[in-house]
Amino acid sequence: MGYYNNVFDECNDQTDIGAVMRNGREVILQAYNWESHKHNWYKNLDSKVPDISKSGFTSAWLPPPSQSLAPEGYLPQDLYSLNSAYGSEHLLKSLLGKMKQYKVRAMADIVINHRIGTTRGHGGMYNRYDGSSLPWDEHAVTSCTGGKNLPFTVLMTRLCPRGCEGSLMAFVMSAIALAFIVSGYLGIVLASFVEVTVDDHSGFAGGLAVEAVCVVVPLVFTSWIYDEEEKSKKEE
Template identity: 70%
Template sequence: MGNLNHGMDENTQQKQKQQQEQTDPGAAFQNGKEIILQAFNWESQKHDWWRNLDNKIPDIAKSGFTSAWLPPATHSFSPEGYLPQNLYSLNSSYGSEHVLKALLYKMKQYKVRAMADIVINHRVGTTRGHGGRYNRYDGIPLSWDERAVTSCTGGFGNRSTGDNFNGVPNIDHSQSFVRKDIIGWLKWLRTIGFQDFRFDFARGYSAGYVKEYIESARPIFSVGEYWDSCNYNHQQLHYNQDSHRQRIVNWIDATGQLSAAFDFTTKGILQEAVKGEFWRLRDPQGKPPGVMGWWPSRAVTFLDNHDTGSTQAHWPFPSNHIMEGYAYILTHPGIPSVFYDHFYDWGNSIHDQIVKLMGIRKDQGIHSRSSIRILEACQNLYSAIIDEKLCMKLGDGSWCPSGSEWILAASGHRYAVWNK
C-alpha cells in the first residue's frame, strides 16, 4: 500500500485500501502482514470438512490468520480433489455446495480470506477419446475435446509448456479456448467468495499463463506450488541451495511478480538445521538461505503441507522440532503459513505457542520485508535480530541478547524470543 494522505480519517483510509485490494492483483504484497493457515490435510475429505472448518472460523480469525487455504472445492475423480472433473460442481467429498457457501460467507464476516486451491495442470476426462484414454470432457460445463490435452499425455494439443504430471491428461494452456474457459471459471470462483488463489503443481505449465490468470481474475493474493528437489549428494543436503531458490525466484519473476511461491528451499534447509546444523541458516552473504533471503515479500514459508506431512509424509519436518521451526518462520521476514495438523491436532500447548508467536509478530509490526541481522549460526545455536526490535534464538546453546532493554516474550523447547 502506498503512503496515504495523513489528513484522511481512518474510515476513508480503510475504504481506499479495500478498493485497492479489490482492483489490484497482489495488493496484499504491499501490506506484507499476511499469515496463512493451510486449513486441511490429506485425510480431511473423510470428516465433513466444511462443517468442521465452519466451527473453527472464530478461532482462526482471533489467532490472526489473514487467509485460510481450503482444499480443492470442486468435483473430483479422487476424493482429495486433485484430479478434478466437473470444475463447476461445488459438491465434493468435503461437503455440499450449500455448506461451502455458508462457510465462505462466514469467513467473510470474520475477515479471513478464503484461498482456493487451483488445480488446472491436469484434469480427468469423463469419456474415452483418442487412444482409448479419458481425454474428453463431455456432458459437463467446460466440455473440451482432445485438443485441450497436451500431445505428450495423449491428446491432440501442443506439447506441454512445463513438466508432465504423469498418468492423467495434462491441460494444454497454449490453446486460447482453454485459457478463456479457465479465466471464466477463476472469475466465477471470485464471485462465490474465494479471494486468494493457490496454484497447484505450478511446474506443469508456463508461469506466463499464471500471470494472465491473475491479471484476469484479480485475486487479492496468489501463491504457487513450484516444488522440485533440493540439491543433495548421497542424501546429504548441500549447504549451498542457490540454484534451487533461483528456480523458484525465476518462476515468481515469470508470473510478472504477481504471485508468491512456497519457499521449499527454506523448508529443506530448516528441517536439517534444527537437528544440530544451525550453520545452514546463514548463506555465504550472511542472509537467510531460502527464497526468504532473496525475495522475502514473495516467499511463503512453511514447515509442512498435505503432501510433505499428514499421512502422505513425503518429506516431513522432524516432529520433535516443530516449535523451533515455527519460532523461525513466525519471527522472520517472508509470509508464514501454518499447517492445520500442527495447529489443531498436536495439542493445546502447540496451538497456544503458535498463537503467541503470531501475536508477537503482529505487536512488533514484523512483516514480509522486515530487516534481519543474523548474530549466530553454528552447530547448536542460531540467533537473529529482526527489525532491531525482536530478537530470537534456536537450539540448545546458551545465549541471550546483551542489553537490559530486551525482555523475554516467549520461550519453549529449544527456542526463545525477546522484544524491546
C-alpha cells in the first residue's frame, strides 16, 4: 500500500501532466456512465474535481460533448454544438477550468462515426440536417443499413423502464460483440474449410455458398416456433 500511495502523491505533486503520462503513471477515471445525463452532470462533476485529484487520478474521461438525439451522446447531430444532455457549453467550460486548476487532464469522447440528422427525411429516418451548422445530407449518416438501426436504438432507450436503460443497452452491446467474436472465429474455420488463403481465393465462391445455406436452413424450422394464438384458433 505504501508504493500505491507514493505513486498517487507523485502524480498530485507533478505540475506537468505530460510528464506523468511519459512516466507511465497516468491514472484515468471514466467520469460518467450511461445514466449520468439525468443528473445535471457537468455541474455535478465540477463539485467532484477536488476529490478526483486528491484520489490520484491524473486524467478524466468525459462524456460526448456534442448535441445528440440520444441523451447519452452517441447519436450526435451537430458536432459544433456543445450543449448536450450533460449540460451547457458554459458549464462544460467551467468544468474544464476546474480540472485544469486541479491538474486533472480532460479527455473528450469524440463521436464522429455515429452521425445522425436533426429531422426525419427520406424513409422516415433522421437523415436531414435542418438548422445544423454542418453542410451534410443523408449521405453523412453513418450506418451500413442507411440509418435504419439508429431510430431503433433511440426507441429502445426511451421505452425501457426508467433506470434500466444502461443495463439493457449494455446487454444488447455485449450480445452484438459476442456475435462478432463468434462470427469471426467461424469465418476463420470456414476459410480453412474451403481453403481460402491470402494467395488463393479460388474457394471464395464455395464459402459464399456455405454462408447462403447457413442463412436459409434456420428458416426451414420457423414452423416449429410455438404460436399460442394459432393453437387457440385450431382448437376453436
